[in-house]
Amino acid sequence: MPVSLIFTVLNEAHSIRAVLDTIAAQTVLPDEVVVCDGGSTDATVSLLQSETRFPLRVISEAGANISRGRNLAIAAARHEIIACTDAGVRLNAEWLEKLVAPWSHIDDGRRTTDDGSERSSVVRRPSSPDWSAGFFLPDPHGTFEIALSATVMPELRDIRPETFLPSSRSIAFLKSAWKQVGGYPEWLDYCEDLVFDLELHKACGPFVFAPKAIAYFRPRGSMRSFFKQYYLYARGDGKSNLWLKRHLLRYGTYLVAFPLLLVLMIMLPGEWKLLPLAGLLAGVAAYTRTPYRRLANLGKGLPLGEMLKAVLLVPAIRVVGDVAKMIGYPVGVIWRLRQ
Numbered sequence: 001m002p003v004s005l006i007f008t009v010l011n012e013a014h015s016i017r018a019v020l021d022t023i024a025a026q027t028v029l030p031d032e033v034v035v036c037d038g039g040s041t042d043a044t045v046s047l048l049q050s051e052t053r054f055p056l057r058v059i060s061e062a063g064a065n066i067s068r069g070r071n072l073a074i075a076a077a078r079h080e081i082i083a084c085t086d087a088g089v090r091l092n093a094e095w096l097e098k099l100v101a102p103w104s105h106i107d108d109g110r111r112t113t114d115d116g117s118e119r120s121s122v123v124r125r126p127s128s129p130d131w132s133a134g135f136f137l138p139d140p141h142g143t144f145e146i147a148l149s150a151t152v153m154p155e156l157r158d159i160r161p162e163t164f165l166p167s168s169r170s171i172a173f174l175k176s177a178w179k180q181v182g183g184y185p186e187w188l189d190y191c192e193d194l195v196f197d198l199e200l201h202k203a204c205g206p207f208v209f210a211p212k213a214i215a216y217f218r219p220r221g222s223m224r225s226f227f228k229q230y231y232l233y234a235r236g237d238g239k240s241n242l243w244l245k246r247h248l249l250r251y252g253t254y255l256v257a258f259p260l261l262l263v264l265m266i267m268l269p270g271e272w273k274l275l276p277l278a279g280l281l282a283g284v285a286a287y288t289r290t291p292y293r294r295l296a297n298l299g300k301g302l303p304l305g306e307m308l309k310a311v312l313l314v315p316a317i318r319v320v321g322d323v324a325k326m327i328g329y330p331v332g333v334i335w336r337l338r339q
Helices: 016-024 044-049 066-076 095-099 143-152 175-180 192-204 223-240 244-267 270-298 304-338
Strands: 003-009 032-037 056-060 081-084 089-091 131-138 171-174 208-217
Touching: 003 016, 003 066, 016 044, 016 089, 032 044, 032 066, 044 056, 056 066, 081 175, 095 131, 095 208, 143 270, 143 304, 171 175, 175 192, 192 223, 223 304, 244 270, 244 304, 270 304
Parallel strands: 003 032, 003 081, 032 056, 131 208
Antiparallel strands: 081 171, 089 208, 131 171
């Protein structure tokens, strides 16, 4: 079956070549690429329009958020299978082939009529999925980005497909399924792909996991930009009423459990102080165990001094991310209640 690949852009002139080059290097090329530009003021659109290695169309709507842009691109796509990624990523060579493999047996129903024209209607087997999910890995540059990747980015071994909510930087679905769930939620500026995932799962059942369909993307390059990113993610959680228990657990950890342990360390006499201290150290160890395991892989080749820096950065990144979430979540909740 033919495949439409879609993504959105906004002032991506500095990075758009990377994704275009990796699309051109795919073992299976998309039958078309549809890109929605949200109002770029740099050379993004001209760079896209100069692409000749595969069919590419650009549509534009100034001010469109990422949900709106994806919906516009999907609506303009000519084919039933939609593959979705993001600008600023690198796709491994087999990304599209592995991502759309679940539909490789589907007959697109193209038939030549007596007058020589073609008619097309999708002929699916009952076992055909409505969506598939690839994976994503970090593409870090420098010690901070390595530490950040280790702290917040899962490895494949961390993924349970039955509970995994894929990022829309590496996902494919039928256009009919997209219509069924009403598309991406245009009222959300962040976490829109998670809401879309949940609606697809509810309406269409589980996805087919394609772990070899990998999109590589660069994490944030500074603590400030990371804080803003996680603030906006948590604000999106609050707007869409996602992960209430997780956020309550975070508030309980930082505002109740941690202060209580500190008070006990101050007030308890003598050797009794070791009990809350042991509890505190156990909590820190549990909180950083998985990031340090990932760091052992991502940090291979780092000089000793840079590795020690990354080790110290991990708990700091944890705390900064949690504080950003604790600030952002109630802002989103207030927005939702007002709406």
